[in-house]
Every structure is written in structure tokens, then in C-alpha cells.
Amino acid sequence: MIVALLTAGVAVPAVGPGASGAAPRPDFSLTVSPTRLLVGPEHIDRVQTFQVSNDGRLPIDIVVNRTSFTADKDGKIVFAEDAPYSAADWIKVSPASFHLAPDEDRQVTVRIAPPENPDNGEHQVAVLFVAPPGSKTGADNIKINRAIGTPIYVTVPGPVDTSVRVGALRSAGFSMGGPVDFGVTVDNLGTVHRDFFGREGLSVEVNGREVPFPDFTVLRGTSRDVTVRWADPPLMCVCHAEVSLAGAAGTAGRSVTLLIFPLHLFAMLLGVAVALYVLVRLARRRYRAHLLGAARALRDAEGDGPGGRPGGRPDGHPGGRPDGHPDGQGRV
Missing domain, CATH: 2.60.40.10 (Immunoglobulins)
Known part of the structure; x- marks a missing residue:
């Protein structure tokens, strides 16, 4: 039943230590x-x-x-x-x-x-x-x-028609993740009310799963908008969602395609990749500058050494044999 x-008119007192906690x-x-x-x-x-x-x-x-x-x-x-x-x-x-x-x-x-x-x-x-x-008097006059x-x-006695019609399945079409809402309109075209409870209820089939709508009733000659939330969709998918309703004329279905892509996560990963690329480029530039500075310092140190002259032998000859021949094949 x-x-x-x-x-x-329910007044619930604060429950302190030792109190039973039962409402009066x-x-x-x-x-x-x-x-x-x-x-x-x-x-x-x-x-x-x-x-x-x-x-x-x-x-x-x-x-x-x-x-x-x-x-x-x-x-x-x-x-x-x-x-x-x-x-x-x-x-x-x-x-x-x-x-x-x-x-x-x-x-x-x-x-x-x-x-x-x-x-x-x-x-x-x-x-x-x-x-x-x-009757209320004084200040208590509400x-x-x-x-x-x-x-x-x-x-009443006579023929009964239980026809209903399901409208287009509504969805955002694109989601970056998290809960996804679906909505549909059910029109009662028959002569009696229709209950959609429990196993006789309405649900969305999406990604191989059944997502049931809450229980609802559609009165004769009325329409009802119902929504359901898909609480745990995958991180990424191109999901095909469908809602179907059986009637006297057969089963009528409506479908929608939903793209779930974590655009915010992609943007964050792209930002991290760009930041890493910039850091690597800066580190390489600093490293190259450091090597060039060290090579320049070494070259300067060799050119200014004792008895040294840039580009030739210590005795001033431009190169070749020690006896002055330019062919450079003399004995040393």
C-alpha cells in the first residue's frame, strides 16, 4: 500500500551528546x-x-x-x-x-x-x-x-487506445566529460493514461548501457518532458544514444550522436607541451652560449700564451720544414 x-508543524531540536536523536x-x-x-x-x-x-x-x-x-x-x-x-x-x-x-x-x-x-x-x-x-487571533493570524x-x-466500457509517441531525443551533442543529460518528450495519443514504471519504464541505450528515466505518468491527451542524467560516461567516445518505445503500431525509436572529448584536458596537455618545448629551447640556447663562451675563452688563452704567435711556429716561420723549405717534407 x-x-x-x-x-x-514539525520542530526538530538540536541533537547533542547523549540525546536519542528521535524527532518529536x-x-x-x-x-x-x-x-x-x-x-x-x-x-x-x-x-x-x-x-x-x-x-x-x-x-x-x-x-x-x-x-x-x-x-x-x-x-x-x-x-x-x-x-x-x-x-x-x-x-x-x-x-x-x-x-x-x-x-x-x-x-x-x-x-x-x-x-x-x-x-x-x-x-x-x-x-x-x-x-x-x-480561527486565529492576535499576532498569530496566518x-x-x-x-x-x-x-x-x-x-468506461468500450475500446481502449494506449498509443503514445516519443519525440526527438535531446542532448548537447558535444560534451567535455562528466555527467551528460538526455531529454525526450512523450505524447499520449491514446484514451488512457500511461505509466512508465520499473520494467515498463523508458530508458536511453547509450554506449552499450541502459540509462533509465525516472518513473513518470502521462495523462490522457497530455505531453510529458522527461530527462535523465548519464552520470559516468567514458572519457572520450563518439556515442550513439537511442530511446525506443513500443506501441500498437510497433516500436518507435529516436537516436542522437554524442561526442565526448576532454577539450580542457587536451588544452592543458598542449599548454604543458608548449611550456616544455620553450624550456628545452631556452636550456639548449643557454648551453650553446656557454660552450661558445668557453671555446672563445680557450682560444683567447692560447693566443696570449708565452712565446706564442698567432697562426705560425714559435720561431716565426709560416710552416713547413725546419730548414725553411715550404714543402713541409723535411726531417724534423
Whole structure:
């Protein structure tokens, strides 16, 4: 049993050494279960029930209302009297109001009476369990309505269409790494709502892996934008991502190509390589300058030595035999 819990007025004290750390019981805590009802054609004549519980410390007065609703592209419920496919006039709730003492439970019954020859498919209505604010005086004059809304989906006898359409798969196309977001729009073309939960959910197949979208519902006649984050993509890849959705007309798929390249790391490595190249060039230039300076100093030292004359023998002859012949083949 899924439980919708609305809690207000909770004060959590600081937990110090030796404290138990348990939060105190709130003044207001209202629980309604189930969180929604799915009523098929075979169950329309049955009485539906909600369990309402007061889990707070203070008593609560409850007023039960009903209203039409729809949903926007982000999945947010929008209450509106003129919402399409409304079943607000089909249901009767009992009791319409009641008092709940602390730790007290109460059953609220719902009877459904569709009109003759209703439109095929599904109609929806929300039952609102409202706790109106009490009278306030003096400085404490803020009044807040607290409510829980539980949807009821009623499918009348007749043919049912579950067609949906998946739009283009959205992605940045290029990423330098890190998490990558994918988005898609799902249009409900059928006559009933579609749940995408668990194994029946929607996912993106990318790089050989399944990346599931969070659970979501698309109401009849609405569209829903959903996104999912691929948390651990590879460092580099040309990834092919695809999302597919099975329907009455077969499987429809949408794909996108994503390039992941760490441009910032490449720029950093290139900067390091350029810096190393410049350092090596400077070091070689300094080394060559050092060698040239040493050679010049050595040459200067040899030219200025005792008895030495530049370019010839110590006795002044330009070279050749010791006896003066220029052929240089005499005995030494």
C-alpha cells in the first residue's frame, strides 16, 4: 500500500551528546491511502474506499472535495474545473466532512455513477482531503489550508487506445566529460493514461548501457518532458544514444550522436607541451652560449700564451720544414 503523507508543524531540536536523536511527534500529520485509484470497467459499480489517519498530536477537521485536474509538461498536477476528460460529476463521497482525534482512522467511501453513453476511454477526478485552518487571533493570524489530493482514473466500457509517441531525443551533442543529460518528450495519443514504471519504464541505450528515466505518468491527451542524467560516461567516445518505445503500431525509436572529448584536458596537455618545448629551447640556447663562451675563452688563452704567435711556429716561420723549405717534407 502506497501512502501519501503530509506533515506540517514539525520542530526538530538540536541533537547533542547523549540525546536519542528521535524527532518529536508533529502537531499535524495526515495520511491517506491509497495514493490513487485505478477503476476499470468491471469495477465501476463497486464502492471504492480511502483510509484517512491522523498521526499527529492535535485533532483535525477534514472536508472532502472533488475537482478536475490535468498535468503540465513537467508532470505537475494542475487543478482546473474545465480540465478535459473530467469525472468530477460522476462521484459521490461519504462522509463529506468529519473530525479526527489523534491516532484515529476513518474510511471515506466513493461511489461512481457515469452518465449514459460517456466518451470511450479514461476520465479522471481528484479527491481532496482538506484540513481548513482554525480561527486565529492576535499576532498569530496566518491561515494555511493543508490538503492531500488523490487521483481516481475511471475507464468506461468500450475500446481502449494506449498509443503514445516519443519525440526527438535531446542532448548537447558535444560534451567535455562528466555527467551528460538526455531529454525526450512523450505524447499520449491514446484514451488512457500511461505509466512508465520499473520494467515498463523508458530508458536511453547509450554506449552499450541502459540509462533509465525516472518513473513518470502521462495523462490522457497530455505531453510529458522527461530527462535523465548519464552520470559516468567514458572519457572520450563518439556515442550513439537511442530511446525506443513500443506501441500498437510497433516500436518507435529516436537516436542522437554524442561526442565526448576532454577539450580542457587536451588544452592543458598542449599548454604543458608548449611550456616544455620553450624550456628545452631556452636550456639548449643557454648551453650553446656557454660552450661558445668557453671555446672563445680557450682560444683567447692560447693566443696570449708565452712565446706564442698567432697562426705560425714559435720561431716565426709560416710552416713547413725546419730548414725553411715550404714543402713541409723535411726531417724534423
